Amino acid sequence: MKPLTTEEIRAVIARGKLKDNIFKATGIFCLSLALIVIVALIADMVIKGSERFTLDFFLNFASRRATQAGILSAWVGSLLVMLVTALAAVPLGVAAGLYLEEYAKRNWLTNVIEINISNLAAVPSIVYGLLALGIFVYQFGFGQSILSAGLTLALLILPIIIVSTREAIRAIPAMIREGSMAVGATRWQTCRYHIIPYAMPGILTGVIIGLARAIGETAPIITIGALTFIAFLPPAPMSTLGDGSTAGLFDWVMAPFTVMPIQIFNWTSRPDPAFEVNAAAAGFVLMAMVLSMNAVAIYLRYKMRKNIKW
Amino acid sequence: MSANNTSGLHRVSDRLAYNAMRHWKERLIEAILLAAAAVSVLTTLGIVYVLVSESVAFFSQVSIVDFLTDTQWTPLFDDAHFGIMVLVSGTLVSSLVALLVAIPMGTIIAIYLSEFADSRVREAAKPILELLGGIPTIVFGYFALLVVTPLLQMIFPELPGFSLLSAGLVMGIMIVPYIASLSEDAMRAVPMSMREGAYAMGSTKLYTAVHVVVPAAVSGLAASYILGISRAVGETMILAVAAGMQPNLTWNPMEPAATITSYIVQVALGDLPHGSIGYQTIFAAGLTLLLITLVFNILGQWLRAKYREAY
Numbered sequence: 094m095k096p097l098t099t100e101e102i103r104a105v106i107a108r109g110k111l112k113d114n115i116f117k118a119t120g121i122f123c124l125s126l127a128l129i130v131i132v133a134l135i136a137d138m139v140i141k142g143s144e145r146f147t148l149d150f151f152l153n154f155a156s157r158r159a160t161q162a163g164i165l166s167a168w169v170g171s172l173l174v175m176l177v178t179a180l181a182a183v184p185l186g187v188a189a190g191l192y193l194e195e196y197a198k199r200n201w202l203t204n205v206i207e208i209n210i211s212n213l214a215a216v217p218s219i220v221y222g223l224l225a226l227g228i229f230v231y232q233f234g235f236g237q238s239i240l241s242a243g244l245t246l247a248l249l250i251l252p253i254i255i256v257s258t259r260e261a262i263r264a265i266p267a268m269i270r271e272g273s274m275a276v277g278a279t280r281w282q283t284c285r286y287h288i289i290p291y292a293m294p295g296i297l298t299g300v301i302i303g304l305a306r307a308i309g310e311t312a313p314i315i316t317i318g319a320l321t322f323i324a325f326l327p328p329a330p331m332s333t334l335g336d337g338s339t340a341g342l343f344d345w346v347m348a349p350f351t352v353m354p355i356q357i358f359n360w361t362s363r364p365d366p367a368f369e370v371n372a373a374a375a376g377f378v379l380m381a382m383v384l385s386m387n388a389v390a391i392y393l394r395y396k397m398r399k400n401i402k403w
Numbered sequence: 404m405s406a407n408n409t410s411g412l413h414r415v416s417d418r419l420a421y422n423a424m425r426h427w428k429e430r431l432i433e434a435i436l437l438a439a440a441a442v443s444v445l446t447t448l449g450i451v452y453v454l455v456s457e458s459v460a461f462f463s464q465v466s467i468v469d470f471l472t473d474t475q476w477t478p479l480f481d482d483a484h485f486g487i488m489v490l491v492s493g494t495l496v497s498s499l500v501a502l503l504v505a506i507p508m509g510t511i512i513a514i515y516l517s518e519f520a521d522s523r524v525r526e527a528a529k530p531i532l533e534l535l536g537g538i539p540t541i542v543f544g545y546f547a548l549l550v551v552t553p554l555l556q557m558i559f560p561e562l563p564g565f566s567l568l569s570a571g572l573v574m575g576i577m578i579v580p581y582i583a584s585l586s587e588d589a590m591r592a593v594p595m596s597m598r599e600g601a602y603a604m605g606s607t608k609l610y611t612a613v614h615v616v617v618p619a620a621v622s623g624l625a626a627s628y629i630l631g632i633s634r635a636v637g638e639t640m641i642l643a644v645a646a647g648m649q650p651n652l653t654w655n656p657m658e659p660a661a662t663i664t665s666y667i668v669q670v671a672l673g674d675l676p677h678g679s680i681g682y683q684t685i686f687a688a689g690l691t692l693l694l695i696t697l698v699f700n701i702l703g704q705w706l707r708a709k710y711r712e713a714y
Contacts, residue, residue: 109607109609109610110607112607112609113519113607113608113609116511116514116515116519116608116609116612117515117519119511119515120511120512120514120515120516120519120520121515123508123511123512123515124512124515124516124528124531126508126576127508127512127531127532127535127576127579127580128531130535130546130576131531131534131535131538133546133550134538134542134543134546134550137546137549137550138542138545184439185439185442186439188435188436188439188440189436189439189440189442189443191436192433192436192437192439192440193440196433196436196437197440205444206440206441206443206444209443209444209447210443212447212700213443213446213447215630215633215696215700216450216637216693216696217633217636217637217638217639217664217692217693217696218637218639219637219639219664219667219668219689219692220450220454220637220689220692220693221450222667222671223450223453223454223667223685223686223689224446224449224450224453226453226671227449227452227453227454227456227457227686228449228453231677248442248446251442251443251446252443255440255443279425279428279429280429280433281428281429281432302537305537306537308539309537309538309539309540309541309542310539311539311540311541311639311640312540312639312640312643312664312667312668315668315671315672316667316668316671316685317671318671318674354539354541354640357541357542357545358541358544358640358643358644361541361544361545361548361549361644362644369549372545372549373545373549376541376542376545379539379541379542380538380539380542383537383538383539384534384537384538387533387534387537388534391530391533
């Protein structure tokens with residue numbers, strides 16, 4: 094091979110640099126495309142839905158007339174379903190994470206549980222809906238209620254909470270446990286007074302990310318048969334019902350309901366374009382809920398990384 | 404232990420009793436925690452039980468040969484046909500469109516972030532990608548139907564209002580964050596010394612990335628692609644909203660079609676009596692979906708094990 098002259102070497106280097114720069118530009122372009130989609134999505138919903146951002150929109154029930162329809166039953170439903178989800182998923186997830194990190198011995202049972210959790214994370218969400226339809230709605234007889242929906246979403250986000258709990262616990266150095274055990278604390282006391290409090294920010298991040306995912310989930314809730322048109326609220330505890338009796342403290346969990354994503358789905362699938370406006374406005378509200386939850390989680394994680402020095 | 408006994412457990416028998424109580428309390432707590440961990444196993448068993456038992460009821464009425472070979476899917480008509488291929492074709496075409504967007508874009512973003520971008524850009528880009536991954540899919544569905552489809556119709560005037568193309572494109576954008584983030588992690592795990600070796604030989608950044616880093620990270624990349632495929636196959640709302648829900652045996656993305664997931668949604672929206680054949684079809688369809696994702700997951704784990712590079 095003939096040695097290259099200086100000019101030729103320069104040309105090779107220049108070509109290499111050009112290719113590098115072309116790739117860099119492509120990378121920046123792809124990244125900004127992602128950003129453009131987010132911005133376009135939000136801008137479209139804000140522009141289309143702007144006329145509906147009134148107090149009435151939040152306080153009205155769904156209606157056949159697009160301009161009078163609101164999202165009251167949807168956001169109340171979403172909130173109540175989230176409450177059930179959190180009450181079920183957080184204790185279960187934290188307990189499972191704690192068991193796997195602090196108690197579990199390396200044996201086949203632990204292996205099965207671990208493989209199982211990672212496989213569950215890959216199961217499509219609609220399959221959880223089918224599970225809930227078969228088990229919660231028909232087998233347990235919970236019906237198409239807030240309880241069924243909340244438990245379904247709890248199972249769906251359980252892997253997220255377990256994994257983030259485990260990661261948070263793993264970051265706690267062994268000396269904390271050793272110190273606690275050295276003064277005679279039992280394993281549970283060590284967990285209760287040291288591990289859980291120190292792992293709290295990490296657990297909280299996982300919980301928020303999980304709930305943000307759950308609040309946007311539509312498919313599993315449609316599968317259990319949430320109604321798409323609902324013009325009443327679940328009975329508040331101790332309120333007076335239509336037949337004069339008093340609602341119990343937990344009657345609302347068995348009530349039929351709708352949630353934000355289903356309301357949006359219902360409005361987008363109507364042929365009348367007037368409902369597009371409602372869909373846009375409701376979509377923006379849902380996005381705002383989800384994105385602000387995600388933002389809190391990202392902030393928490395950022396802050397955690399900065400503050401903790403063991 | 405009495406409250407006024409300040410010296411506490413001074414007798415051996417007291418101490419033993421206290422220890423025994425502590426021991427049993429510990430065992431009880433451990434059992435409770437184990438039960439919580441076992442819920443995940445119960446969930447899996449529940450999924451398998453529900454899907455299989457309803458599918459068995461379904462296949463006692465519909466032959467499995469018809470299910471696999473029939474070219475029509477009309478379970479709720481008088482002249483019922485149960486050809487799952489119709490739904491599978493919609494699922495595969497939309498997934499293919501999505502992956503044609505998500506894999507190149509995700510990989511380019513991952514290479515850019517891991518090899519080219521400085522740490523400030525990386526720190527800023529990751530949360531943005533996470534936000535993209537956190538957008539509810541129903542909102543993406545709205546976006547596909549009411550924004551992307553009209554835009555595409557300007558380019559392809561013959562495109563119908565519902566199409567696999569527009570749903571697939573948006574689904575691709577949805578999957579980009581998963582692929583980008585996992586691939587980036589895989590590439591960052593490649594040791595610096597390998598890059599330094601390449602640079603020392605006079606390689607450019609791009610050459611190093613393509614010929615050294617990507618091959619070294621290939622098992623991680625493959626795993627991220629497989630995850631992307633399972634997401635695409637299982638995605639529901641974007642397709643239910645933007646791809647239409649007509650069962651249609653087609654390999655053309657410019658047509659409307661139903662996927663396995665959107666069929667389940669469509670049936671669940673109606674009021675089907677428990678135990679009817681229509682009710683059972685959604686479980687048979689769900690079982691098919693689960694098996695498809697399972698195949699991809701096993702493939703992913705196998706790829707990971709096969710191409711894992713040890714440094």
